[in-house]
Amino acid sequence: xxxxxxxxxxxxxxxxxxxxxxxxxxxxxxxxxxxxxxxxxxxxxxxxxxxxxxxxxxxxxxxxxxxxxxxxxxxxxxxxxxxxxxxxxxxxxxxxxxxxxxxxxxxxxxxxxxxxxxxxxxxxxxxxxxxxxxxxxxxxxxxxxxxxxxxxxxxxxxxxxxxxxxxxxxxxxxxxxxxxxxxxxxxxxxxxxxxxxxxxxxxxxxxxxxxxxxxxxxxxxxxxxxxxxxxxxxxxxxxxxxxxxxxxxxxxxxxxxxxxxxxxxxxxxxxxxxxxxxxxxxxxxxxxxxxxxxxxxxxxxxxxxxxxxxxxxxxxxxxxxxxxxxxxxxxxxxxxxxxxxxxxxxxxxxxxxxxxxxxxxxxxxxxxxxxxxxxxxxxxxxxxxxxxxxxxxxxxxxxxxxxxxxxxxxxxxxxxxxxxxxxxxxxxxxxxxxxxxxxxxxxxxxxxxxxxxxxxxxxxxxxxxxxxxxxxxxxxxxxxxxxxxxxxxxxxxxxxxxxxxxxxxxxxxxxxxxxxxxxxxxxxxxxxxxxxxxxxxxxxxxxxxxxxx
Amino acid sequence: xxxxxxxxxxxxxxxxxxxxxxxxxxxxxxxxxxxxxxxxxxxxxxxxxxxxxxxxxxxxxxxxxxxxxxxxxxxxxxxxxxxxx
Numbered sequence: 001x002x003x004x005x006x007x008x009x010x011x012x013x014x015x016x017x018x019x020x021x022x023x024x025x026x027x028x029x030x031x032x033x034x035x036x037x038x039x040x041x042x043x044x045x046x047x048x049x050x051x052x053x054x055x056x057x058x059x060x061x062x063x064x065x066x067x068x069x070x071x072x073x074x075x076x077x078x079x080x081x082x083x084x085x086x087x088x089x090x091x092x093x094x095x096x097x098x099x100x101x102x103x104x105x106x107x108x109x110x111x112x113x114x115x116x117x118x119x120x121x122x123x124x125x126x127x128x129x130x131x132x133x134x135x136x137x138x139x140x141x142x143x144x145x146x147x148x149x150x151x152x153x154x155x156x157x158x159x160x161x162x163x164x165x166x167x168x169x170x171x172x173x174x175x176x177x178x179x180x181x182x183x184x185x186x187x188x189x190x191x192x193x194x195x196x197x198x199x200x201x202x203x204x205x206x207x208x209x210x211x212x213x214x215x216x217x218x219x220x221x222x223x224x225x226x227x228x229x230x231x232x233x234x235x236x237x238x239x240x241x242x243x244x245x246x247x248x249x250x251x252x253x254x255x256x257x258x259x260x261x262x263x264x265x266x267x268x269x270x271x272x273x274x275x276x277x278x279x280x281x282x283x284x285x286x287x288x289x290x291x292x293x294x295x296x297x298x299x300x301x302x303x304x305x306x307x308x309x310x311x312x313x314x315x316x317x318x319x320x321x322x323x324x325x326x327x328x329x330x331x332x333x334x335x336x337x338x339x340x341x342x343x344x345x346x347x348x349x350x351x352x353x354x355x356x357x358x359x360x361x362x363x364x365x366x367x368x369x370x371x372x373x374x375x376x377x378x379x380x381x382x383x384x385x386x387x388x389x390x391x392x393x394x395x396x397x398x399x400x401x402x403x404x405x406x407x408x409x410x411x412x413x414x415x416x417x418x419x420x421x422x423x424x425x426x427x428x429x430x431x432x433x434x435x436x437x438x439x440x441x442x443x444x445x446x447x448x449x450x451x452x453x454x455x456x457x458x459x460x461x462x463x464x465x466x467x468x469x470x471x472x473x474x475x476x477x478x479x480x481x482x483x484x485x486x487x488x489x490x491x492x493x494x495x496x497x498x499x500x501x502x503x504x505x506x507x508x509x510x511x512x513x514x515x516x517x518x519x520x521x522x523x524x525x526x527x528x529x530x531x532x533x534x535x536x537x538x539x540x541x542x543x544x545x546x547x548x549x
Numbered sequence: 550x551x552x553x554x555x556x557x558x559x560x561x562x563x564x565x566x567x568x569x570x571x572x573x574x575x576x577x578x579x580x581x582x583x584x585x586x587x588x589x590x591x592x593x594x595x596x597x598x599x600x601x602x603x604x605x606x607x608x609x610x611x612x613x614x615x616x617x618x619x620x621x622x623x624x625x626x627x628x629x630x631x632x633x634x
Contacts, residue, residue, distance in 0.1 A: 078569045083594025
C-alpha cells in the first residue's frame with residue numbers, strides 16, 4: 001500500500017481504480033513541403049474545425065457549468081481567428097516551406113512567450129491559452145483525437161492539472177473523484193467536483209505513471225489522502241466510512257415529506273435559495289417547502305440588454321407553476337457591487353459595496369424597477385409569489401417602493417391583467433441601519449429576511465474576501481446574534497414574520513439558537529434542507545432555552 | 550481619419566473578455582484600426598495584438614481609425630471603452 005497526500009477541496013470517500021489522464025505531448029516534426037499554398041489551405045480548414053469543436057464545447061459547458069465556465073471556449077475561438085496569429089502561421093509556412101503543424105507550434109510558442117514576458121500575472125496566465133489552442137489545431141491537423149479517459153467502469157481520475165476543455169469532454173458518470181498534482185481550490189476542477197458532489201484533491205504528490213495507473217485506490221476527501229493498493233485493513237475501515245456516508249444520505253432521504261416541527265411542537269419553514277431556473281429540480285428533490293430567495297439578478301447578468309417584461313414574466317411564471325402553490329419569494333434585482341451587467345452602464349466606484357446597487361438602482365431608475373415589478377405581478381396569478389427588496393436602510397425607501405408597487409398594480413388593473421391582490425411584500429435586513437429601525441419597517445411590510453453575509457460585513461466592517469482578516473472575522477460574533485434577536489422581536493411585535501436567507505441560516509451549529517430566537521423561516525441552498533430538518537425534528541426548544549440559563 | 554485617447558479605468562485592464570468584445574465590434578468593418586500605448590503601436594487584427602500592449606488601469610491608449618467607416622467606428626469604440634474599461 002502506498003499513501004499520497006494532498007489538499008482536499010471536497011470531502012467524501014471514493015473507492016475504485018485509478019486512471020491517469022495523459023496529455024498528448026508528442027513532438028511536432030518539421031517537414032519540408034513543396035506547395036505552401038496548399039498547406040495554408042489545410043491550416044485554414046483545420047482552424048475552422050477547431051472553431052467548430054470549441055463551439056460544441058461551449059454549448060456543453062454552458063449546460064454543465066454555466067456561463068462563467070463556458071466563456072473560456074468563446075475566448076479561444078476568438079484567439080484562433082486572431083489576425084496576428086493567422087499571419088504568423090501563414091508567414092512561417094510560406095517563408096520556410098514547412099508543414100502547418102510546425103508553423104502552428106512555433107506560432108503558439110512565440111505568442112505564449114510574448115505573454116510570459118509581460119509583467120502582469122493575468123496576462124502571463126494567457127500563455128496557457130496559447131498552448132491550449134495551438135495543441136487543438138495540431139491535433140486536428142494530425143488527425144489525432146485529443147486526450148481523454150478510457151474506462152469501462154467509473155474511475156478516479158488522476159492528472160497533472162485539468163483544463164476546462166479537458167473536464168468538459170469527460171463522461172461525468174464515469175468519474176468517482178478527481179486527484180490533481182497542481183491546480184487551485186478555485187480551479188475549474190474544484191468547482192466541478194463540488195457541483196458533482198464527489199471527493200476531489202489538489203496539490204497531491206502522486207506520480208503520473210504506470211505505478212498507479214489502473215491500480216485499486218481509495219480517495220479520502222476528509223483526510224486529504226489517496227491510498228493506492230490499500231491493504232485489507234485500510235479497505236475495511238474506509239469501506240465502513242463510505243457505507244456510513246451512504247447511510248447518512250439514505251437516512252436524510254427518509255426525512256423527505258416530514259413536517260419541520262420540533263419535539264415540543266414549534267414549526268419552522270425550510271425554504272431553498274436559488275439563482276437559476278435550472279436549480280428548480282434540486283428544490284423539488286430536496287423537498288423544500290418553498291423558495292425563500294430567488295435571485296432575480298441572474299436574469300439580468302445573463303442578458304446583454306435590459307430583460308423585457310415578457311422575458312422576465314416567462315421565467316417567473318415557470319417558477320410559480322413548478323412550485324405549484326408553495327411560496328416563491330422573488331428578490332428584485334441586486335445588481336451592483338460585485339455583480340455587474342454592462343448595459344446598466346453603472347459608473348465605476350471607489351467603494352462599490354457601499355455604492356449604487358440593488359434597491360438604490362431601482363429607486364434611481366424607476367422604469368427598470370417597474371418593468372420587473374410588472375413581470376412579477378403578472379406571474380403572481382400563476383402561483384404564490386412574494387416580493388422582497390434588497391439593501392434597505394430607511395423607512396422612506398420602503399414607502400416609496402410601496403407607492404411604485406401600487407402604481408404598477410393600478411396599471412395592471414386598468415389593463416384588465418390578473419395578479420395576486422394579496423401578494424406579500426418583504427424586505428431584506430442586511431444593513432445595521434435597517435436593524436435599528438426594524439420596528440418602523442416592520443409596520444410597513446409582511447416579512448423580513450436577513451441577509452447575514454452583508455449584515456455581517458457591514459456590521460463588523462470586514463470584507464470577507466480579505467483572507468488577512470480571518471483572525472478578526474467571526475460569523476457567530478455576539479453583535480450579529482444580538483441583532484438577529486432584535487430583528488425577530490421587531491417583526492413579531494408588528495405581525496410580520498422573520499427568516500434568514502444568508503449563509504448563516506445553513507449553519508447547523510446555530511439551528512437550535514435560531515429556533516429559540518423564534519425565526520419562522522430559514523432559506524438555504526437546496527442540499528442543506530434535509531440536514532436542517534433532522535436537527536429541527538430532534539430539538540426541544542424549551543429544554544434548549546432552559547439549558548442556556 | 551479619426552482618433553481618441555483613453556485612460557483605462559478598469560482594474561483588470563484590457564483583458565481577454567473586453568478584447569474579445571472589442572474585436573467583434575471592429576471585425577468586418579471598412580476601417581483599419583491601430584492601437585498604441587506609449588511608443589508601442591499595434592494594428593488591431595485580433596485579441597492578441599491589443600492584449601500584447603498589456604494596458605492596465607491608469608494607462609493611456611490611443612485608437613486611430615482610417616477608412617470609410619472611420620468616424621462611425623471611432624464613436625462606437627469610444628462608447629464601448631467608456632462603458633466597459
